[in-house]
Amino acid sequence: MATTQTEMETMSYAIPDAALEQDIAILGKKGRGKTYTAKGLVERLLDMGRRVIVLDPLSTWWGLKATASGKEGYPIVVFGGPHADVQLDDGMGRGLGRFLAAEHISAVIDLGLMRKAEQSRVVADLLEEMFAKNRDPVTLVLEEADAFAPQNPMGDGNTRVLGEVDRIARRGRGFGFRLISLTQRPAKIHKDVLTQLSTLIALGVTSPQDRDAIKAWVEGNADRDKAREVMDSLASLRVGEGWIWAPDLDLLKRVHFPKIKTLDTSATPKAGEKRIEPKRLAKADLTRIEEKLKKEIEPKKEAGRPVSVVGVDAEGKIYERGLIQGRKEGHGSCYAACLKDIGEKIAAMKPAFLPPAVEVSGSHDLLVIDQIPALERKQAPVRPKAAGELGAPARSMLEEAQRRFPCKFTWGQLAALTKRKARGGSFHTARKELIEGGHVYEDGEKVIPAVTEKRPAPSQAELLEVWISAMPAPANELLRVLASYPHPLSADELATRTNRKPTGGSWHTAISMLRSNGLIKEQARGVYVLGDLAT
Secondary structure (H helix, E strand, O other), X not given: OOOOHHHHOEOOOOOOHHHHHOOEEEEOOOOOOHHHHHHHHHHHHHHOOOOEEEEEOOOOHHHHHEEOOOOEOOOOEEEOOOOOOEOOOOOOHHHHHHHHHHOOOOEEEEOOOOOHHHHHHHHHHHHHHHHHHOOOOEEEEEOXXXXXXXXXXXXXXXXXXXXXXXXXXXXXXXXXXXXXXXXOOHHHEOHHHHOOOOEEEEOOOOOHHHHHHHHHHHHHHOOHHHHHHHHHHHHHOOOOEEEEEEHHHOEEEEEEOOXXXXXXXXXXXXOOOOOOOOOOOOOOOHHHHHHHHHHHHOOOEEOOEEOOOOOOOHHHHHHHHHHHHHHHHXXXXXXXXXXXHHHHHHHHOOOOOOOOOOOXXXXXXXXOHHHOOOOOOOOOOOOOOOHHHOOHHHHHHXXXXXXXXXXXXXXXXXXXXXXXXXXXXXXXXXXXXXXXXXXXXXXXXXXXXOOOOOOOOOOHHHHHHHHHHHOOOOHHHHHHXXXXXXXXEEHHHHHHHOOOOOOOHHHHHHHHHHXXXXXXXXXXXXXXXXXXXXX
């Protein structure tokens, strides 16, 4: 399509307000102005009174607190980093998430001084709490989004963060979330996250892998016929110039993005130049913020024991405390019964091995264990873990089981729903923690969470959407097609309806994944039908 000179001129508002209500991807190689463009969008949102939370691993977004001319900027709160208003450590994620969900404030979560493992922990905890508690509109900005949603996550920490970002990208809109995701390597960001974003801002991409990632977005969101001019021009775009593509708004435009009002702390100083330092920074009401944040972060105590914060309602917490108290009383009753039995058996033995001063009777009240050196006492049993003490894999599986109750899933299905594998040390440890802690029960192959409240069972259509969201491509595509046909489909029919070939690693992996989770059944060799999504 031809691009007019008018369209190429600098625009005050290159992106319409309606696009700010959608999830946005800003893609471009290093030095093309991704952060600069995103800051322009955030400035508009702040001017409109919107709430914005920035996850910043580069320590560049604090510049929102100052203007380019040296005046005070936006009184946004910076948590962590070299310009922190409030110091941040990796144990504050949950409390900070609850605080940000409850308060109408904008914030920068500066992760630049943290190690990668610390970043993963605080981000996963923060997003998990915000998703559970937030219900008001909020725009979440992911600077270097491929760090939060990597195509190939390594370790439980990265997997947890990816799971939370993916959940917000898929289902966050109903809970008030809007995403602005920035990356210089589109090929490195997870495709399930990238393809969920509605508006594309492309600032200049040259590598074949990154251009292929943009093609994947086009195939999932836009008209392929319109993609040619965009793809052909990506390598030649100048700094600050890019394409805005919002298919839902029928918008495709090549523009120069306007200057931002705040301090450009993301600019790289040239040789001999000094990094820009602000003259004045806007100040937030830190006294009120620190008081409220302190209440969320400090562990609440009851009877000298921390109370779990996992479980979003009071009933869940009461139930959890009941389980702990029940186990305590049960152990005490068992111990007393054992003492009585031992006392009676020792009395019947006419025990000459006891010290003369020890009186033995059938009554366990007269038996003093410390005076019997010949009996070997066992250590007290290890206290089962409360919900708030569970490891990340156990906690995520428990929350998924609780959220979907009264549906029952197998361990393998719970692992798949939380994007984990049902094998390995971390999975078996999680399973053991949940069973020994009384958080779940096993009914044959099904896992039942310890939930007291009565809930209506989700419909088959709702369960289908849950699994389609949890499964990667092409497994989710095959599942959707099978669900839409009342009769069995052969592999060739499935392949035709999903525009794929019924051969190769990705096809066999998808079939195996669906079959192992019971989501499809093979009626005959190479003939499939929809399985049991849950019971």
